[in-house]
Amino acid sequence: MPISTPPRMRRTAAASSLLLSILLLAQCQKRDVAPALPPETSSGANKAGCLVNEQVLVPRDIWGRSGTNLAFRLGTTAATSAFSLGISDEQNNQSPLVSITADSLLLEEGRSYSFSGAKAGKGIVLGECLGTGGSYTTTAPGSGTLTITRLDRNANILSGRFEFVATNRQTGAQVRVTQGRFDYKVD
Numbered sequence: 001m002p003i004s005t006p007p008r009m010r011r012t013a014a015a016s017s018l019l020l021s022i023l024l025l026a027q028c029q030k031r032d033v034a035p036a037l038p039p040e041t042s043s044g045a046n047k048a049g050c051l052v053n054e055q056v057l058v059p060r061d062i063w064g065r066s067g068t069n070l071a072f073r074l075g076t077t078a079a080t081s082a083f084s085l086g087i088s089d090e091q092n093n094q095s096p097l098v099s100i101t102a103d104s105l106l107l108e109e110g111r112s113y114s115f116s117g118a119k120a121g122k123g124i125v126l127g128e129c130l131g132t133g134g135s136y137t138t139t140a141p142g143s144g145t146l147t148i149t150r151l152d153r154n155a156n157i158l159s160g161r162f163e164f165v166a167t168n169r170q171t172g173a174q175v176r177v178t179q180g181r182f183d184y185k186v187d
Helices: 007-026
Strands: 047-052 055-057 069-073 082-088 097-103 112-114 124-131 134-137 144-152 157-167 174-185
Touching: 047 082, 097 174, 124 157, 124 174, 134 157
Parallel strands: none
Antiparallel strands: 047 055, 047 174, 069 082, 082 097, 097 124, 112 144, 124 134, 144 157, 157 174
């Protein structure tokens, strides 16, 4: 014989279920999750990031996908080699653009390259940080390093680390770019 529930208990149970559902749904708010640096990899994971004055910068376009601008030509001579990496967060209009350029420089796995104090040119590595505070560039020789951790010409994978101090030439203010990493496979 089935057990019947009194009407008052059914109303109390229904009210409790409704209250619990409302409380649970109220907790389902969209929360902005602060970006985190990707792990250092060398598998062609198509990731990059760095800290700019201790603030995380990871590339995101307006749709949330990776917004990295990366161009490299893995030549076998300096004249046929080029590297350019740009990291910006298009979802944050206060975010800077960090840029590294190495033109006509034969990159090699396991080597570190010092940033130059010269303007962009052949055979040097240049770091820049552009943002709401102005333009900052590596102005002194040895103001940073670019280290190539993997260079695979067959698989078209280029991975590495970077850090530099860039200076605003007008004000003398500085920006510290640290814990930089990139890992890309270009098809």
